[in-house]
Amino acid sequence: xxxxxxxxxxxxxxxxxxxxxxxxxxxxxxxLFEHGITLSRECNAMLKNARQKVEKLIEEDNxxxxxxxxxxxxxxxxxxx
Amino acid sequence: xxxxxxxxxTVHEFTLVVKGILTSGQFNDVWIRGEISNFKxxxxxxxxxxxxxxxxxxQCVMFKWHGQNLRFEPEHGMxxxxxxxxxxxxxxxxxxxxxxxxxxxxxxxxxxxxxxxKNKLAMEGLFSPExxxxxxxxxxxxxxxxxxxxxxxxxxxxxxxxxxxVNILFIPTMVQGESAANSIVHSIELLNRTDVDLIILGRGGxxxxxxxxxxxxxxxxxxxxxxxxIISAVGHETDYTIADFVADVRAxxxxxxxxxxxxxxxxxxxxxxxxxxxLIERQKLHISDRTLYAAELRKxxxxxxxxxxxxxxxxxxxxxxxRKTRCIERxxxxxxxxxxxxxxxxxxxxxxGTFSRGYSIAMKLPxxxxxxxxxxxEKNDEIQILVNDGKIKCDVNDKEEIKWK
Numbered sequence: 001x002x003x004x005x006x007x008x009x010x011x012x013x014x015x016x017x018x019x020x021x022x023x024x025x026x027x028x029x030x031x032l033f034e035h036g037i038t039l040s041r042e043c044n045a046m047l048k049n050a051r052q053k054v055e056k057l058i059e060e061d062n063x064x065x066x067x068x069x070x071x072x073x074x075x076x077x078x079x080x081x
Numbered sequence: 082x083x084x085x086x087x088x089x090x091t092v093h094e095f096t097l098v099v100k101g102i103l104t105s106g107q108f109n110d111v112w113i114r115g116e117i118s119n120f121k122x123x124x125x126x127x128x129x130x131x132x133x134x135x136x137x138x139x140q141c142v143m144f145k146w147h148g149q150n151l152r153f154e155p156e157h158g159m160x161x162x163x164x165x166x167x168x169x170x171x172x173x174x175x176x177x178x179x180x181x182x183x184x185x186x187x188x189x190x191x192x193x194x195x196x197x198x199k200n201k202l203a204m205e206g207l208f209s210p211e212x213x214x215x216x217x218x219x220x221x222x223x224x225x226x227x228x229x230x231x232x233x234x235x236x237x238x239x240x241x242x243x244x245x246x247v248n249i250l251f252i253p254t255m256v257q258g259e260s261a262a263n264s265i266v267h268s269i270e271l272l273n274r275t276d277v278d279l280i281i282l283g284r285g286g287x288x289x290x291x292x293x294x295x296x297x298x299x300x301x302x303x304x305x306x307x308x309x310x311i312i313s314a315v316g317h318e319t320d321y322t323i324a325d326f327v328a329d330v331r332a333x334x335x336x337x338x339x340x341x342x343x344x345x346x347x348x349x350x351x352x353x354x355x356x357x358x359x360l361i362e363r364q365k366l367h368i369s370d371r372t373l374y375a376a377e378l379r380k381x382x383x384x385x386x387x388x389x390x391x392x393x394x395x396x397x398x399x400x401x402x403x404r405k406t407r408c409i410e411r412x413x414x415x416x417x418x419x420x421x422x423x424x425x426x427x428x429x430x431x432x433x434g435t436f437s438r439g440y441s442i443a444m445k446l447p448x449x450x451x452x453x454x455x456x457x458x459e460k461n462d463e464i465q466i467l468v469n470d471g472k473i474k475c476d477v478n479d480k481e482e483i484k485w486k
Contacts, residue, residue, distance in 0.1 A: 006219045012356050019363035026371050033364040040357040047346055052246035069251055
């Protein structure tokens with residue numbers, strides 16, 4: 001399963017910490033650095049590509065299903081409950 | 082007992098004693114129903130009025146700091162419920178109620194029920210911080226339970242879209258009216274059967290009666306029983322419902338609930354950017370650190386230094402070579418001179434020299450033992466005499482002792 005944003009961000013933070021400690025060989029640090037840059041790109045992409053998807057939950061014979069949902073424009077101006 | 086025995090109070094002392102008794106707690110936190118008269122909103126900000134019914138009246142004061150939360154302005158003749166503590170106004174020796182809250186009596190019963198349920202659930206621990214679930218930092222799917230019509234859903238969706246678009250599972254829920262409480266409970270239960278990781282329970286503002294379903298016990302228990310964290314956003318900022326107390330987080334408004342539900346995308350962009358910059362910074366530092374170290378190492382293997390060292394060695398080798406040659410020469414020299422010395426000595430002791438000077442050596446045969454004395458031989462022994470150029474074989478005819486010295 002692909003890592004979620006939270007995990008990626010956490011790993012990115014860990015990498016920076018490790019580099020800060022500076023007890024790594026050049027090879028190790030280069031590898032970490034590369035991984036960090038990749039992660040930051042992936043994080044950015046995840047943020048950039050986030051899309052809102054709204055579904056409506058429907059109960060049918062005690063089974064749950066969902067369908068795409070969009071707010072009708074007129075309800076937006078409707079009164080406030 | 083006479084007053085000499087019992088002692089005498091001053092008026093003030095007496096007032097203080099009475100005050101001590103009356104304000105010791107029994108008359109704190111009391112609700113009183115009545116009608117307002119002689120209402121006076123003083124320029125100081127404090128409100129003064131009399132609460133009365135058919136038979137009695139009670140002096141009341143509401144200090145400025147308590148009046149700030151009033152949601153309506155009391156008027157003469159208004160039927161109200163007031164909450165306050167008994168107090169003594171010392172200057173007049175008059176008892177009065179220090180009012181903390183005034184509520185219209187029309188919904189008085191609701192308030193009572195609200196307070197009672199709130200106390201009961203609080204005692205049970207439904208509001209305790211240790212039961213509050215932590216909201217996920219990055220929810221993947223948010224369940225929204227609210228009315229299908231109305232601005233609440235729109236507000237929530239708009240804010241979520243702006244801050245951080247995620248998947249949303251909306252469940253139409255009745256938030257007002259007779260069956261609202263059941264509908265809310267049902268929605269919470271259904272959402273608990275889905276994969277949402279956060280629930281927003283929302284409703285716009287309204288009167289106490291409008292918001293009433295959020296003060297019902299079944300709703301409170303459903304919220305408490307939810308395995309998924311719930312943000313409640315009921316009414317306006319000043320409205321507190323029981324649902325708000327039970328929920329894991331209370332948001333003042335539905336829009337605020339949406340803001341709390343997700344992190345801000347722009348902030349996250351910035352955060353990732355910051356971390357990335359930090360990463361690059363660290364790596365630069367690391368590399369420059371290594372470069373410096375390498376330079377330091379290179380200094381140690383400087384070609385100039387190496388050459389100098391080699392030259393040193395070469396000189397040393399030459400030196401050794403020279404010493405070696407000298408040594409050998411000396412050894413030869415020493416040996417040669419010793420040889421000469423030996424040869425000289427040999428020459429000196431050689432019998433050959435002696436023979437040439439006329440000496441000879443006599444040896445008794447057949448043993449060839451050297452004859453040093455006349456006692457070494459007898460008459461008729463055979464002897465051999467060595468001379469300078471050969472040997473002579475002789476027979477001994479006679480021997481005679483001679484004293485040379």
